[in-house]
Amino acid sequence: MTRPIRTTCAYCGVGCGISATVTGERSVRIAGDSEHPANAGRLCSKGTHLGETVGLEGRLLHPMIGREQAEWDDALDLVAAKMRACIDLHGPDSVAFYVSGQLLTEDYYAANKLMKGFIGSGNIDTNSRLCMASAVAAHNRAFGEDVVPCSYSDLDEADLILLVGSNTAWCHPVVWQRIEAAREKRGTKLVVIDPRRTETAEQADLHVPVAPDGDVALFNALLAAMRERGLVDEAYLAEHVNIDDGFWTSLPCDAGVPDATFSQLTELVAAHPRMVTLFSQGANQSVCGTDKGNAIINFHLATGRISTPATGPFSITGQPNAMGGREVGGLANTLACHLGFSDEERAAAADFWQAPNICTGPGLKAVEMFRAVHRGEIKFLWVMATNPAVSMPDSAFVREALARCPTVVVSDVIADTDTGRFAHVRLPALAWGEKDGTVTNSERRVSRQRTLFAAPGEARADWRIVADVAGRMGWGASFAWNTPAAVFREFAAMTSLAAQQGKALDLTAQADLSDAAYDAMAPFQWGGAYPLARRFPTAHGRARLVAVAPPARNADAAYPLRLNTARYRDQWHTMTRTGLSPTLSQHRPEPLLEIHPDDALAYRLSEGAFARVETASGASVFRVQVTSAQRPGEICVPMHWTDAMADGGRANRLPGQGADPVSGQPGFKNAAARVAPV
Numbered sequence: 001m002t003r004p005i006r007t008t009c010a011y012c013g014v015g016c017g018i019s020a021t022v023t024g025e026r027s028v029r030i031a032g033d034s035e036h037p038a039n040a041g042r043l044c045s046k047g048t049h050l051g052e053t054v055g056l057e058g059r060l061l062h063p064m065i066g067r068e069q070a071e072w073d074d075a076l077d078l079v080a081a082k083m084r085a086c087i088d089l090h091g092p093d094s095v096a097f098y099v100s101g102q103l104l105t106e107d108y109y110a111a112n113k114l115m116k117g118f119i120g121s122g123n124i125d126t127n128s129r130l131c132m133a134s135a136v137a138a139h140n141r142a143f144g145e146d147v148v149p150c151s152y153s154d155l156d157e158a159d160l161i162l163l164v165g166s167n168t169a170w171c172h173p174v175v176w177q178r179i180e181a182a183r184e185k186r187g188t189k190l191v192v193i194d195p196r197r198t199e200t201a202e203q204a205d206l207h208v209p210v211a212p213d214g215d216v217a218l219f220n221a222l223l224a225a226m227r228e229r230g231l232v233d234e235a236y237l238a239e240h241v242n243i244d245d246g247f248w249t250s251l252p253c254d255a256g257v258p259d260a261t262f263s264q265l266t267e268l269v270a271a272h273p274r275m276v277t278l279f280s281q282g283a284n285q286s287v288c289g290t291d292k293g294n295a296i297i298n299f300h301l302a303t304g305r306i307s308t309p310a311t312g313p314f315s316i317t318g319q320p321n322a323m324g325g326r327e328v329g330g331l332a333n334t335l336a337c338h339l340g341f342s343d344e345e346r347a348a349a350a351d352f353w354q355a356p357n358i359c360t361g362p363g364l365k366a367v368e369m370f371r372a373v374h375r376g377e378i379k380f381l382w383v384m385a386t387n388p389a390v391s392m393p394d395s396a397f398v399r400e401a402l403a404r405c406p407t408v409v410v411s412d413v414i415a416d417t418d419t420g421r422f423a424h425v426r427l428p429a430l431a432w433g434e435k436d437g438t439v440t441n442s443e444r445r446v447s448r449q450r451t452l453f454a455a456p457g458e459a460r461a462d463w464r465i466v467a468d469v470a471g472r473m474g475w476g477a478s479f480a481w482n483t484p485a486a487v488f489r490e491f492a493a494m495t496s497l498a499a500q501q502g503k504a505l506d507l508t509a510q511a512d513l514s515d516a517a518y519d520a521m522a523p524f525q526w527g528g529a530y531p532l533a534r535r536f537p538t539a540h541g542r543a544r545l546v547a548v549a550p551p552a553r554n555a556d557a558a559y560p561l562r563l564n565t566a567r568y569r570d571q572w573h574t575m576t577r578t579g580l581s582p583t584l585s586q587h588r589p590e591p592l593l594e595i596h597p598d599d600a601l602a603y604r605l606s607e608g609a610f611a612r613v614e615t616a617s618g619a620s621v622f623r624v625q626v627t628s629a630q631r632p633g634e635i636c637v638p639m640h641w642t643d644a645m646a647d648g649g650r651a652n653r654l655p656g657q658g659a660d661p662v663s664g665q666p667g668f669k670n671a672a673a674r675v676a677p678v
């Protein structure tokens, strides 16, 4: 009888453990891994139906040059030659990689090393920029390092949980199950802070219908109210925190919600010091997302509700390995392993990698990167495991940029993606169930994704493809790994550079794992449950209260509505995987425009009719759903549907290129829009 294989879910940052029993050449029975700390056997609908998505339908199985199938050697030679020519003619910054939270840590590490140590540019950024870059920036500003200071177990023990910008019941369902269990077991109170009355908000003890981008004002006002009640933890602040000049005077704000609601919120927060604030894309995907993150963190630092059981500001990630990418340096503004770009840090990384061309500074973040492609400054773009032609904001602009780029290389598992259509070379990568490596979830827990099926066709691991190209560029000795374990050991050893700086990211205990020990590796959490409990990883060991102000509100008479974007429960990103599952497609078979009844009346829209949604960046058509879950003046559309599958319903044509000035994360959540009947 086949033994179950322990692996990790392909989808979200909850990082659920899966017990997979292979039942045929391409079939698998999926169950939750009861021993995995992230989920203790629970799974959501997406994880449960992973078995419906492992077929080979639509797979990219061979390298392609243009429309022709090619030999691996020819494709790799071409990629290396194009990249070399670009570097020689136009310098290293004419080359860029746009990668993904779907990559395993080993893949990410290889790509980051090639770009930042050998090509000599910082131009590697990731679709995690679209997901939680603002939380990363907020952590760095407040703590001195990108560290999530809590664990899922804090949710089990909290007396009060605030969810900010998170439809947890749909987007992180196993975390939601955990919250529900805590509510049942210990009466944990739940507050949902969200402009929309989501499925999660429906079930909360209190829904706070904050205005889009109103979170800074709300949390500032909340902290001011706690200060008035004498609930600021002066002893904690004195011992652990530096305070920006003018911080306290910047706090009092109009909370932006009804007085009665704010009073209820204040009472709950005052009465329950064992409080976790969990925040997600609704907070991050904003032109002021970093300030929102800091407003939340400020609250927890100032009240001492951090680094003890059942407390803390908890950013949860969207993708399965957004955190692993952050660890290795997959964001353009990190060098590697939580290092910055000072001369000392660059020298240390160059020495560790024996790198001939260490980059001189940060690279371009996603929005800027595609602008540079559009301007013709980036002439070689390698996209790995992501679909920016759909998922970037102002996607029509991104398509134009891709069409102009002299060389586009796409590594993917799917043959026909919106981005792949712009590729000059397509390289077949391994999918979930074929890959072998590690991912890190939202609570910093590293888990193994293990191989269930043989590699189909000629598909290869992403780390190996990167190493194959590096070898052709003359750097083979530095990329001579034979196994993912070898890549992981090197990454783990490199975290010693972070540890030497007093940072929490320290995997040096894993640097000498044998291949067998790596294969058998049980999930572990770097930094332990409370990595910031003793000191903060700043030069002085203290955190920072960052003075943040609510954003100015700009009315636009031509686009009077505020457009939000959201996920559906059973779909994932651009549906290249979940779209394969008939079961998952039943939940919401088409994209709907959600609009308040007053607005529907004002704009002559009725339930089930079609409406055109338009912004300054683009337009698309959606079927109308009239619902009082929307606030008047605000509309919402889902982000999953693409050109490849629908004539309408393409949400990411709508948000513009505006991004947070600190994190570079695009503002998907609050675009000026108008609607009209079709």
Ligand code: SF4
Pocket: 009, 010, 011, 012, 013, 014, 015, 016, 039, 042, 043, 044, 045, 046, 047, 048, 172, 173, 174, 175
């Ligand atoms: Fe997978 Fe996330 Fe669902 Fe867990 S909650 S089964 S990680 S999609």
